[in-house]
Amino acid sequence: MGNSKMSGTNEIDVGYVARLARIRLSDSEIRELQPQLEKIVGYVRKVAELDVSGVEPTAHGIPMQNVMRGDVPAPGISNDQAMGNAPARSEGQFLVPRIVE
Amino acid sequence: MTIGEASGLLATGECSSEELVRSLAATIRRLDKRIDAYVDLDEEYALSQARAADRARREGARGALLGVPLAVKDILNVEGQACTCCSRILQGYRSPYDATAIARLRAGGAIFLGRTNMDEFAMGSSTENSAFKVTKNPADTSRVPGGSSGGSAAAVAGDEAIAALGTDTGGSIRQPASFCGCVGLKPSYGRVSRYGLTAYASSLDQVGPLAKNVRDCAILLNAMAGLDPRDSTTVDAPVPDYAAGLGDGRLNGLVLGMPREYFTGGVDAGVLEKVNAAARICEGLGAAIEEVSLPHTGYVVATYYIIATAEASANLARFDGVRYGQRAKGGKDPIEMYLATRDEGFGTEVKRRIILGTYVLSSGYYDAYYLKAQKVRTLIRRDFENAFRRCHALLSPVAPSPAFRIGENSGDPLKMYMGDILTIPANLSGICGMSVPCGKTSGNLPVGLQILGPSMKEEIILKVGHAYENAGNA
Numbered sequence: 001m002g003n004s005k006m007s008g009t010n011e012i013d014v015g016y017v018a019r020l021a022r023i024r025l026s027d028s029e030i031r032e033l034q035p036q037l038e039k040i041v042g043y044v045r046k047v048a049e050l051d052v053s054g055v056e057p058t059a060h061g062i063p064m065q066n067v068m069r070g071d072v073p074a075p076g077i078s079n080d081q082a083m084g085n086a087p088a089r090s091e092g093q094f095l096v097p098r099i100v101e
Numbered sequence: 102m103t104i105g106e107a108s109g110l111l112a113t114g115e116c117s118s119e120e121l122v123r124s125l126a127a128t129i130r131r132l133d134k135r136i137d138a139y140v141d142l143d144e145e146y147a148l149s150q151a152r153a154a155d156r157a158r159r160e161g162a163r164g165a166l167l168g169v170p171l172a173v174k175d176i177l178n179v180e181g182q183a184c185t186c187c188s189r190i191l192q193g194y195r196s197p198y199d200a201t202a203i204a205r206l207r208a209g210g211a212i213f214l215g216r217t218n219m220d221e222f223a224m225g226s227s228t229e230n231s232a233f234k235v236t237k238n239p240a241d242t243s244r245v246p247g248g249s250s251g252g253s254a255a256a257v258a259g260d261e262a263i264a265a266l267g268t269d270t271g272g273s274i275r276q277p278a279s280f281c282g283c284v285g286l287k288p289s290y291g292r293v294s295r296y297g298l299t300a301y302a303s304s305l306d307q308v309g310p311l312a313k314n315v316r317d318c319a320i321l322l323n324a325m326a327g328l329d330p331r332d333s334t335t336v337d338a339p340v341p342d343y344a345a346g347l348g349d350g351r352l353n354g355l356v357l358g359m360p361r362e363y364f365t366g367g368v369d370a371g372v373l374e375k376v377n378a379a380a381r382i383c384e385g386l387g388a389a390i391e392e393v394s395l396p397h398t399g400y401v402v403a404t405y406y407i408i409a410t411a412e413a414s415a416n417l418a419r420f421d422g423v424r425y426g427q428r429a430k431g432g433k434d435p436i437e438m439y440l441a442t443r444d445e446g447f448g449t450e451v452k453r454r455i456i457l458g459t460y461v462l463s464s465g466y467y468d469a470y471y472l473k474a475q476k477v478r479t480l481i482r483r484d485f486e487n488a489f490r491r492c493h494a495l496l497s498p499v500a501p502s503p504a505f506r507i508g509e510n511s512g513d514p515l516k517m518y519m520g521d522i523l524t525i526p527a528n529l530s531g532i533c534g535m536s537v538p539c540g541k542t543s544g545n546l547p548v549g550l551q552i553l554g555p556s557m558k559e560e561i562i563l564k565v566g567h568a569y570e571n572a573g574n575a
Contacts, residue, residue, distance in 0.1 A: 012456075012460050014456060017456050017460045017463065018452070018456055019440075020459050020463065021414060021455050021456060022418075022421070022436070022440055022443055023440065023443040023444055023447065023452055023455065024440035024441055024444040025444065025452070026444075029449075029452075032449075033449075033453060036514055036515075037453065037460075039515055040406065040457060040514065040518075041457070041460070043402075043515055044406050044407050044457075044470065044474075045403075046399075046400065046403045047400060047404055047407065047470070047473045047474050047477050048469065049400075050397075050400065050476075050477055050480065052473065052479075052480070055479050056476070056479055057472060057478070057479065058476075058478040058482055058529075059475060060290075060304050060531075062289075062290055062291050062336060062531050062556060064291070064336070067333035069330060077197050077198060081197040082197065084195065085193070085195065085424070085425035085426065086424060086425065087422060087423075087425075087426070087427070087428035088428070094423050094424055096438065097432050097433060097434050097437070098434065099434060099435055
């Protein structure tokens, strides 16, 4: 639900967006990426040139909707297999740093 | 050696699958120091598979792929093998399951000997974005093999593999096939299951074969294609026998279109010369050639880099250090852990695309960028629908240039993106496409002929490619 906002500048606050994407960037990385991304955003804005009134969006290469299957349980991989690549585990669960004090 | 040739030797008993695997592994150890196509070689595992295939053959089992070793791009899950997507963030990860495409090949007796180098998470057009190493083009080792399936293309073209699997989201099978001089096919969207393929852009990704001839691609496609209940984007349509349907080498009755926007001054003269010559050969084989127009070609790169990066930003959110892959040390809470893990684990191009994708989906920008791009995508799809009303298939170059030098484009991301202009449209519209070698430039660099066909009509592009290949000029 955004309002259509495409202002005059190729504004993109790389540090802010990176935080949204949960990627920490160093100051030097931000300095490197900021002009590159401004240039790329400036380029992809050209989609705004086209008149797309009345055109349906294509989310998908082929027209297909609501593919359903029966709700029938079937075996999956075991807890051990699913935990096999866990960086940290305990009692069949993934261990992470404390979320709440 | 092709799949056809390997299969023949195995069938007559001239060699066993075990001997084939040993020989190929030795070849790889000898040649790959120079080419760096492989990131993982599991000879012991492959030998055990080979012995099983030899045993099955003695007991009466048959099949075009029985006992044949294949190379796999490091993005497809093969149970028990590594799967890093050539990213630091997945170092140490071992697949607990087979991708459907892999399982189906395994059921046909194929052997998974090695994993090939790629641009990290399939984001790139040169294989220079691999976290581990840069693959060299066997045609000229100072040049890139293309990407993102550069390792697979280099292995096949350089005779370090009989055939290989790759993936194509914006051209990542076709372009490296063109740069290295082998055949590469991107199936129609929904033709091959994406279950077990690490997702980059879910509405664009496809798994496909790279091989030394069109017939081998048809064999691999036959094994992998078809409805998969585990991937609800696969199409419920029958899989024709692609290898049997290659035809007699004539193209009478076929109308082939050449989109004028793909033959402009932006394409290298040496490339145009070879592709135009290939079109004349197709005419000589009985096809009618027509000029067509795909008027929205100028918008495909912008559309792709909005849609693909948006989808990638969602797909790569799962790499957070919680359940698999690398986890950064010292994070005092999960958010800090995510921030550090993803900073340390992702390379620069991946970060660039995730940030761009996050931006175009973010509040205030979604309508202007992402929704708009989805609508432009409809216009691009309609361009092909219109062209396919008059033509059975389209012919064009694969890329505006032959293989560029290592390092030549890596300082300019946007320039690198523009090189995808001729391959991206097939992914955006979901149609099928193949690159077939059509000669070399004056600098001895391979050039690929792109053959594009309507969605779910791979038999048409295979027929055209097979006929062209056997006209003696490939």
